[in-house]
Amino acid sequence: MRGRCSRPRMMSQNQKSIGVFDSGLGGLTVLREIHRQLPGENLIYFGDTARVPYGNKSSATIIRYSREIVRFLLARDVKAIVVACNTASSYALDAIRDMTDIPVLGVIDPAVRSLTHKAKAGSVAGLIATKGTISSGAYEKALKGNHGSQQLISKACPLLVPLIEEGYAESKAAELILRDYLEPLAAAGTEYLLLGCTHYPLIAITILRLYPQFKLIDSAEETAIELRTLLSDRGLMRDAQAASVELFVSDMTDSMRALQQLFFQSNVDKFEVAQVGDDH
Amino acid sequence: MRGRCSRPRMMSQNQKSIGVFDSGLGGLTVLREIHRQLPGENLIYFGDTARVPYGNKSSATIIRYSREIVRFLLARDVKAIVVACNTASSYALDAIRDMTDIPVLGVIDPAVRSLTHKAKAGSVAGLIATKGTISSGAYEKALKGNHGSQQLISKACPLLVPLIEEGYAESKAAELILRDYLEPLAAAGTEYLLLGCTHYPLIAITILRLYPQFKLIDSAEETAIELRTLLSDRGLMRDAQAASVELFVSDMTDSMRALQQLFFQSNVDKFEVAQVGDDH
Numbered sequence: 330m331r332g333r334c335s336r337p338r339m340m341s342q343n344q345k346s347i348g349v350f351d352s353g354l355g356g357l358t359v360l361r362e363i364h365r366q367l368p369g370e371n372l373i374y375f376g377d378t379a380r381v382p383y384g385n386k387s388s389a390t391i392i393r394y395s396r397e398i399v400r401f402l403l404a405r406d407v408k409a410i411v412v413a414c415n416t417a418s419s420y421a422l423d424a425i426r427d428m429t430d431i432p433v434l435g436v437i438d439p440a441v442r443s444l445t446h447k448a449k450a451g452s453v454a455g456l457i458a459t460k461g462t463i464s465s466g467a468y469e470k471a472l473k474g475n476h477g478s479q480q481l482i483s484k485a486c487p488l489l490v491p492l493i494e495e496g497y498a499e500s501k502a503a504e505l506i507l508r509d510y511l512e513p514l515a516a517a518g519t520e521y522l523l524l525g526c527t528h529y530p531l532i533a534i535t536i537l538r539l540y541p542q543f544k545l546i547d548s549a550e551e552t553a554i555e556l557r558t559l560l561s562d563r564g565l566m567r568d569a570q571a572a573s574v575e576l577f578v579s580d581m582t583d584s585m586r587a588l589q590q591l592f593f594q595s596n597v598d599k600f601e602v603a604q605v606g607d608d609h
Numbered sequence: 610m611r612g613r614c615s616r617p618r619m620m621s622q623n624q625k626s627i628g629v630f631d632s633g634l635g636g637l638t639v640l641r642e643i644h645r646q647l648p649g650e651n652l653i654y655f656g657d658t659a660r661v662p663y664g665n666k667s668s669a670t671i672i673r674y675s676r677e678i679v680r681f682l683l684a685r686d687v688k689a690i691v692v693a694c695n696t697a698s699s700y701a702l703d704a705i706r707d708m709t710d711i712p713v714l715g716v717i718d719p720a721v722r723s724l725t726h727k728a729k730a731g732s733v734a735g736l737i738a739t740k741g742t743i744s745s746g747a748y749e750k751a752l753k754g755n756h757g758s759q760q761l762i763s764k765a766c767p768l769l770v771p772l773i774e775e776g777y778a779e780s781k782a783a784e785l786i787l788r789d790y791l792e793p794l795a796a797a798g799t800e801y802l803l804l805g806c807t808h809y810p811l812i813a814i815t816i817l818r819l820y821p822q823f824k825l826i827d828s829a830e831e832t833a834i835e836l837r838t839l840l841s842d843r844g845l846m847r848d849a850q851a852a853s854v855e856l857f858v859s860d861m862t863d864s865m866r867a868l869q870q871l872f873f874q875s876n877v878d879k880f881e882v883a884q885v886g887d888d889h
Contacts, residue, residue, distance in 0.1 A: 379670055380660055390659055390860050460864065491771040502782040580666050584740065 356413030458525030636693030738805030
């Protein structure tokens with residue numbers, strides 16, 4: 330390594346921040362878990378709140394938006410990128426890996442790998458997610474890629490995100506809608522249920538009240554575990570007592586401050602608007 | 610007026626199309642009503658499906674997006690513009706009128722004028738809409754502008770749009786959520802209820818089942834009535850037996866074809882993707 334004087338702005342790789350992004354603020358459940366498991370890491374989060382949700386958009390649009398955000402994170406010299414959005418993890422991972430040599434993690438593979446380790450071979454596993462994630466077939470592809478023999482039964486649950494964001498996660502209405510969504514999965518003998526959307530950990534308690542037989546796999550937790558292993562293996566871990574958490578969003582309203590609290594559940598060092606893409 | 614030969618490309622003003630836009634496809638309930646009341650008019654609709662919804666975005670963003678769409682419609686030489694989106698009607702009408710001399714109608718004023726004509730002076734009237742529309746205070750402003758003395762009680766109903774789009778408009782879950790939203794309005798003695806979101810006509814039947822005492826004011830219907838009067842007064846009506854309906858969206862997915870049927874309820878001549886704004 331060069332001396333300080335000759336290259337004063339050079340930061341050693343492990344001191345750099347980790348970049349995390351999502352279509353909105355739901356990915357903060359992933360950020361929270363990374364912060365919990367890796368409290369010494371500086372974190373930069375981008376939520377594309379001006380263009381949320383991605384789940385109902387075409388793959389071409391999702392890839393374009395994701396590339397714009399990755400350029401924003403790379404400009405801040407991050408050492409790794411976590412795509413904390415199932416829709417973007419479904420469609421945009423390859424396009425992002427074409428842009429950089431730093432490690433890029435999605436939220437799908439870690440959850441699927443956990444399933445293949447925990448669930449019996451040939452057993453029935455459930456997957457709930459947004460329409461975009463389900464129709465992408467990304468979980469089936471990841472299961473195949475990880476040589477999992479589990480049978481995946483999928484159900485798109487488009488009403489769960491608005492119910493969670495509006496504080497209805499534990500309501501009677503949410504129970505009725507969850508029963509609609511989950512009854513076929515229970516009837517098929519689901520043991521493990523993959524929560525394929527970053528919002529869903531916040532409705533887990535209602536799911537388990539209705540279906541206590543389900544064992545939930547939370548991609549936020551699994552992704553943070555894989556990130557920790559990856560940083561450790563490559564000597565990229567930042568060994569510090571304190572770290573900063575900075576949030577950027579493409580649009581800011583009062584309700585976003587409430588969602589930040591709902592999803593991240595603690596204070597941050599920065600929470601401000603930043604623009605990405607060619608249209609700004 | 611000039612002769613045909615000297616200016617061959619000049620189309621007489623009344624032959625031109627009417628431009629209608631919304632953040633998404635909900636504004637098709639307004640388009641449908643215009644088509645029903647003015648079957649001789651050629652209609653061009655733009656739905657900003659790549660950036661829907663507007664309701665949770667800042668006013669600056671909503672104005673920017675609206676101006677981009679209006680440029681798209683003006684390039685197609687429309688004779689009038691209908692802002693078939695409550696959020697854009699709340700924030701962007703002045704900015705749009707600064708761009709053009711053709712008539713520009715929002716969906717708020719027609720509904721409010723209808724209320725001032727129908728409801729008793731000083732009576733309690735209800736308003737349901739998205740968060741963005743409610744927090745804009747646009748209905749209160751329009752009521753004042755039209756010298757209405759009714760007392761407006763507002764309730765943001767953010768879950769109704771997803772419930773409607775997912776086919777839950779007549780479900781038990783929708784009833785529970787509607788009761789949460791509407792009970793305070795009923796308790797306050799609401800007689801007339803303004804449906805302040807273009808989606809809401811599709812949940813009207815459930816509202817009336819729960820609260821048969823409410824008289825609903827549908828902005829789609831009222832806006833089409835005002836548009837008809839305006840075109841007639843200015844000699845801008847196109848007197849024809851048949852007309853074309855063309856839909857453009859900024860992003861297309863399979864579910865948008867389903868929503869087009871849900872909201873417009875008949876076939877169209879064109880339904881395709883078009884880009885607006887500087888980012889394309």
